[in-house]
Amino acid sequence: MAEARSVPSTFDVDTAVAPMSPFRVLVDRQELVAFAEVIGEHDSVYSDVDIARAAGHPDVPVPPTFLFSLELRRPDPYSVIEDLGLDYRRLVHGEEEISLFSACFAGETLEFRPRISDIRSKKNGSLIFIERTTEVLRDHREIARLRNLAIVRMGTS
Amino acid sequence: VTEVDWPIGSLLGPQPLGAAERSLLARFADVSGDRNPLHLDQEAARAGGFPDVIAHGMLGMAWAARFVEGHLGVGVVRRFVARFSAPVPVGETIDCVAEVTDRTIGGAGTLLTLAVTSTLSDGLAVLQGEIDCLLEGTPSDPAA
Numbered sequence: 530m531a532e533a534r535s536v537p538s539t540f541d542v543d544t545a546v547a548p549m550s551p552f553r554v555l556v557d558r559q560e561l562v563a564f565a566e567v568i569g570e571h572d573s574v575y576s577d578v579d580i581a582r583a584a585g586h587p588d589v590p591v592p593p594t595f596l597f598s599l600e601l602r603r604p605d606p607y608s609v610i611e612d613l614g615l616d617y618r619r620l621v622h623g624e625e626e627i628s629l630f631s632a633c634f635a636g637e638t639l640e641f642r643p644r645i646s647d648i649r650s651k652k653n654g655s656l657i658f659i660e661r662t663t664e665v666l667r668d669h670r671e672i673a674r675l676r677n678l679a680i681v682r683m684g685t686s
Numbered sequence: 687v688t689e690v691d692w693p694i695g696s697l698l699g700p701q702p703l704g705a706a707e708r709s710l711l712a713r714f715a716d717v718s719g720d721r722n723p724l725h726l727d728q729e730a731a732r733a734g735g736f737p738d739v740i741a742h743g744m745l746g747m748a749w750a751a752r753f754v755e756g757h758l759g760v761g762v763v764r765r766f767v768a769r770f771s772a773p774v775p776v777g778e779t780i781d782c783v784a785e786v787t788d789r790t791i792g793g794a795g796t797l798l799t800l801a802v803t804s805t806l807s808d809g810l811a812v813l814q815g816e817i818d819c820l821l822e823g824t825p826s827d828p829a830a
Contacts, residue, residue, distance in 0.1 A: 564717045568748040569704055574760050584760075593755075593763045594748040601719040618723060618734045622743040626767035676767075682735065 547609045549661075551642045554599045556591060558635035564595050578635075588635040596627060600641050600663050600675055609645065615657065615681045623658065624678035631672040633665075640666040646676075657681045690796040690821045692786050698757045700783040703749040703804065706741035706774050714745050741774035746813045750802050753782045758798070758819050768802075768815035778806050784817065795822045 558578065565575040570592060573580045581589045591599075610617040633639065647660035658680055665673040704710070715721045720742050723730030731739045747768050755762060774780065781804065788799035797820050804813035 560717065564748075567710070567713045567717045568745065568752055570748075570752045572755070572760055590761060592748065593751050593766060594744060595718075597744050597747075598718045598720070606719075607722075618730050620722070621724070621773070622770055624767065624769045625743060625747060626765070628765045629763060632761055 545613050545648050547612045547645050549603065549609060549643045549645065551640060552603050553638055553640050554602050556599065556633065556635050556637050556639060558589055561589050561591060561595060561635050564598065565592055568592070581634075586632075586634055591633040591635070593627060593629060596629075596633070596665060596673055596675060597625065597677075599639065600643065600665075603641065603643060609661075610659075610679075610681070613648075613657075613659070615659075617681075619682045620679050621682075622677065623680040624676075626676040628674045629672070630674075631667070631670075633667070633672060637667055639672075642666065655683050657683060690798075690823045690825045692758075692789065692796075692798055692821075693825070694786050694789055696786040698754065698784040698800070700781050701753060703753055703780045703782050705779045706745070706776055708739065708776050711739060711741060711745070711776065714742055718742065718744055718748075720744055736773060737775070739776045741776065741778070743768070743770045743813070746770070746774060746780065746804055747815075749780060750782050750784075750804055750813060750815065751817070754784055754800060754802065754817050754819065757784075758821060762819040762821055763817060764797070764820050765818040766815060768813050770812065771814050772806075772810055772812045774806065774812050780804050780806065780812070782813075787816075789825070791824050795820050796824055797821075 562576045574584050607617040641663055643663040646662040649658050661677045663675040664671050711725050724734050725742050728738050784800040784802040786798050787801045790797040800817045802815045802817050803811050805811050
């Protein structure tokens with residue numbers, strides 16, 4: 530078990546920086562099929578490539594919320610929280626948003642460009658709100674955008 | 687042209703979506719890549735201020751998207767914003783209901799906006815959101 534990090538009692542949102550790097554992901558069919566099964570998605574277009582192709586798709590489609598999972602493929606997904614000096618065990622997701630401009634399918638290579646788009650503190654610094662916005666591109670064209678609002682509870686609150 | 691008869695005020699559900707069993711959270715961590723120990727390790731959850739592990743917010747979103755697509759068709763979701771208004775304790779069952787709050791008819795089809803709410807068995811809302819869905823075709827009664 531990793532050594533417990535001390536939780537800072539205060540957090541300066543004005544000086545916080547956390548650069549993030551773009552990365553590429555090959556969408557794997559087996560991973561899509563496994564995800565669909567676990568979430569109880571029984572429409573076989575999501576699990577059977579023959580049925581997907583018969584429906585006019587190039588391969589099985591990406592379930593809309595699976596893009597959040599692909600976005601977690603960034604190297605060391607929690608490092609951004611640690612880079613900010615925060616404890617990810619005290620992190621909960623407040624809000625998530627996905628906008629889809631084009632359908633995505635297994636076999637495609639997608640580029641993710643995440644960035645921290647906003648950091649603010651609330652309730653006298655007891656809550657830190659971290660907003661991450663990620664553009665998803667295929668062949669240099671934006672096909673989706675993800676927004677994640679994480680909340681880190683500070684101190685003992 | 688397909689008929690798209692989902693006037694404003696139409697309801698989808700309520701419908702049970704699933705139970706956030708411990709084994710399911712472990713499997714969801716594997717397939718989603720969200721391995722935050724809050725969802726897997728009771729000790730870590732306690733350190734985070736919860737009595738036990740809580741469900742992934744992403745699981746609740748995946749369930750809600752599956753629910754809406756089940757009614758309106760695979761691939762219709764164009765936008766989904768979800769606010770996680772309360773944690774989902776392990777073992778809880780989730781129900782979901784969606785209401786059509788807006789309907790715009792355009793060249794690409796009919797864009798429905800739905801207000802979606804997922805609740806625990808005691809009625810507490812844990813996910814509140816909005817889903818835009820683009821359906822092919824236009825309603826038989828555009829004024830409705």
